[in-house]
Amino acid sequence: MNESELQDAVSRLPKSIEPPRDLWPGIEARLARSGGGAWRRRWYWVPLAAAAVLVFLLIARAERSAWDVTALAGRPLIGTTRLAASGRLRVGDWLQTDDSSRALIAVGRIGQVEVRPDTRVQLVVAKANEHRLALARGTIDAKVDAVPRLFFVETPAGTAIDLGCAYTLETDSVGHGLLHVTAGEVEFQTGSHSSRVPLGALAQIRPSTGPGIPYVEDAPAPFVRALIGFDLEQRGTRARAVRTVLALARPHDALSLWHVLQRVDPSLRGVVYDRLAALVPPPPGVTRRAAIALESRALEGYWTKIQRIHFRIMVLQGVREIDPRTGLAKP
């Protein structure tokens, strides 16, 4: 069964199903027990609410706890204190490594970050629902095992948002950097501008333009140069860069074209879409008109297909050869 057949079947489901027995007697009995005015039964909410507030405050206080740090090499600095073997990084503290020191930060209970030499990083938020570091400069290797959007790394050029993954992020103090994802997926966001980078893909980061168009590890150098050229071109003068990107793109590069589609001038979206559709046909339900209009449902549907094919290629690398147009194993 394909996606379209599934949607057809779903649309035929009845909106109403009669319960197998009459539920009214049970409802009536409960209404009789409740005795009418709901407010009368709710006096106990006052002490309960007070207790809940107290518990919340205690939990919130506990969540401000620091993260564990272990020195892997040399003697990293936490603030102005040299770390001997291990220590605690508190909210607001800076951890700094020199050219011969490295450290490992435990990200709450959800993962870890290795801090490479010549790196400066600050703990910004340490809560159960938000784990946030600021990477001022240097390189980190992050590995997180949690639901998406719990771990964030701010850089001078934007924020890396974990979608359940492992990645290496490097930046200089101005914001030039590189994101390389080795598991799962990362979203890099600068204002309303964002790139989705799945495993086996990279994205250049620039202080002026934020995340560049992501590309796969084995993308040919001319294609990567063309993408970088596209990223650096001003709006209105991108036509030539776009045509170079389209000419060099392979089916493996669909994830790059999906991003290009959203960043080109409206007049160029048609040619980008046509090239993308020729390389990886859109899934059922995604129309040219909707994709060119950048309707989120169409873009999400297309991304889901591109992402699924990409993951299959990466996960089955060396095991089975996957057709990059369809995601199916080649015979």
Place this chain on the structure above:
Amino acid sequence: MSDDLVARAQAGDQTAFRELYRQHAGRVYALCLRLTGDGRDAEERTQDVFVRLWDKLRSFRGDSAFSSWLHRLAVNVVLNERRTTGRRERRVMPAEDPDNVAGAQHAAPLHLNIDLERAIAELPDGAREVFVLYDIEGYGHGEIAQLVGIAEGTSKAQLFRARRLLREKLER
């Protein structure tokens, strides 16, 4: 007619409220059945929804259609119950990979004799909720994220997983 029933029920007329139940029980039960994936749970949640409705009815101001308002109330009742139950269960059960337990958690209700309904019932809880709300009930990912208490990205991931699992189940 329905407006009149609502007004009378708001004034405390239980006969009118019973008629509202008759008119809307099928729609509410279908939603509860698909969200819970279990016939017995769906019956309980349907009763919970109408008991809650009796309590909340006075707050209905007619800004939207009564059926839409009731539908939203029903979604909240089911999801709140699931959150409470989930917290209780997590105290005694280890975390698990939903992909590995598909089909193990819920016996499909006997009266669900349609393959798709059965396959939906057998989805893992999180995937089923997102699938029902998005693909059947037409909610957006933003709304679902708020209702279920998850990130939008999680909602999208759960929908993708649900559709994949359904296609696999229906192909067997």
